[in-house]
Amino acid sequence: MNSPIQKKTFQNQSIYIKRDDLLSKEFSGNKARKFAYFLEHDFTNVKKIVSYGSNQSNAMYSLSVLAKLKSWEFEYYVTHVPDYLEQNPQGNYKYALDNEMQVILQKKKPLKSDIKNKEVLFIEEGGREPYAEYGLKILASEIKTWKSEQGFDDINIFLPAGTGTTVLYLQKNFKDQVYTVPCVGDENYLREQFKVLEENEAFYPTIIRPSKKRHFGKLYRESYNIWLKLQANMGIEFDLLYDPHGWLTLLENPQIFDRPVLYIHQGGLIGNESMLARYKRKYDENI
Ligand SMILES: *Cc1c(COP(=O)(O)O)cnc(C)c1O
Numbered sequence: 001m002n003s004p005i006q007k008k009t010f011q012n013q014s015i016y017i018k019r020d021d022l023l024s025k026e027f028s029g030n031k032a033r034k035f036a037y038f039l040e041h042d043f044t045n046v047k048k049i050v051s052y053g054s055n056q057s058n059a060m061y062s063l064s065v066l067a068k069l070k071s072w073e074f075e076y077y078v079t080h081v082p083d084y085l086e087q088n089p090q091g092n093y094k095y096a097l098d099n100e101m102q103v104i105l106q107k108k109k110p111l112k113s114d115i116k117n118k119e120v121l122f123i124e125e126g127g128r129e130p131y132a133e134y135g136l137k138i139l140a141s142e143i144k145t146w147k148s149e150q151g152f153d154d155i156n157i158f159l160p161a162g163t164g165t166t167v168l169y170l171q172k173n174f175k176d177q178v179y180t181v182p183c184v185g186d187e188n189y190l191r192e193q194f195k196v197l198e199e200n201e202a203f204y205p206t207i208i209r210p211s212k213k214r215h216f217g218k219l220y221r222e223s224y225n226i227w228l229k230l231q232a233n234m235g236i237e238f239d240l241l242y243d244p245h246g247w248l249t250l251l252e253n254p255q256i257f258d259r260p261v262l263y264i265h266q267g268g269l270i271g272n273e274s275m276l277a278r279y280k281r282k283y284d285e286n287i
Pocket residue numbers: 029030031058059126160161162163164165166167239242243266267268269
């Protein structure tokens with residue numbers, strides 16, 4: 001597991017991009033890092049993964065790939081599936097169903113403590129699990145090797161956060177500054193998420209407050225615009241849920257560019273199928 005780092009220029013800033021979207025076609029992005037532990041170890045008792053979350057989650061799709069690779073069953077709890085999606089499956093939902101995900105509709109989320117069966121591997125929403133540190137240590141060590149090859153002293157790393165698992169374990173295993181912006185909830189929510197996994201605040205990344213609050217999963221003109229621009233100028237397709245908010249916030253903070261900046265591309269491109277359809281319906285058809 002190793003992904004290339006490419007040097008690019010965007011809006012007159014030089015930036016390095018860690019292309020974790022290229023790790024592999026099926027199992028890629030930060031979910032491949034977070035679930036690497038499960039892929040690379042044997043779990044002789046396990047027969048089934050149980051998890052829960054949104055009906056278009058990137059983690060859901062990656063778990064369906066993991067289950068397929070391991071020949072495990074995969075049960076996924078959702079609180080609702082819109083009629084439209086049920087009748088026209090697309091994006092992560094469609095591809096996870098193709099991998100034989102079993103969807104269970106239930107208002108109450110399942111709890112790890114309720115599951116006593118040794119054949120079940122329970123995974124928290126979005127892969128917020130201590131096991132994630134295993135794969136993120138590998139990511140940190142790839143970055144360390146690259147940094148010394150480049151002859152850099154200190155660098156700044158930037159990546160947007162959901163559960164915060166990726167950014168937390170990256171900072172914990174990397175001594176230079178790691179910056180992030182919350183995409184789900186605010187700074188306090190993100191700190192609470194860090195606390196679930198790590199008591200010691202010395203390991204926490206630096207949280208940047210965005211100039212504008214954006215709701216997770218909502219569509220914004222400026223988010224679509226920057227996504228189109230990133231693709232046109234750098235030839236890289238970024239994710240539509242987290243990356244636009246990440247890039248908009250990074251570019252508002254030019255002080256981060258006082259050192260070489262490494263942006264982590266965390267994958268999620270299969271999820272773009274459904275997001276892009278929504279963006280096109282909203283903006284492209286009535287220009
Ligand atoms: C899951 C995901 C994130 C958020 O990762 P966390 O570890 O939950 O913070 C960010 N970007 C993409 C593309 C993702 O799929």
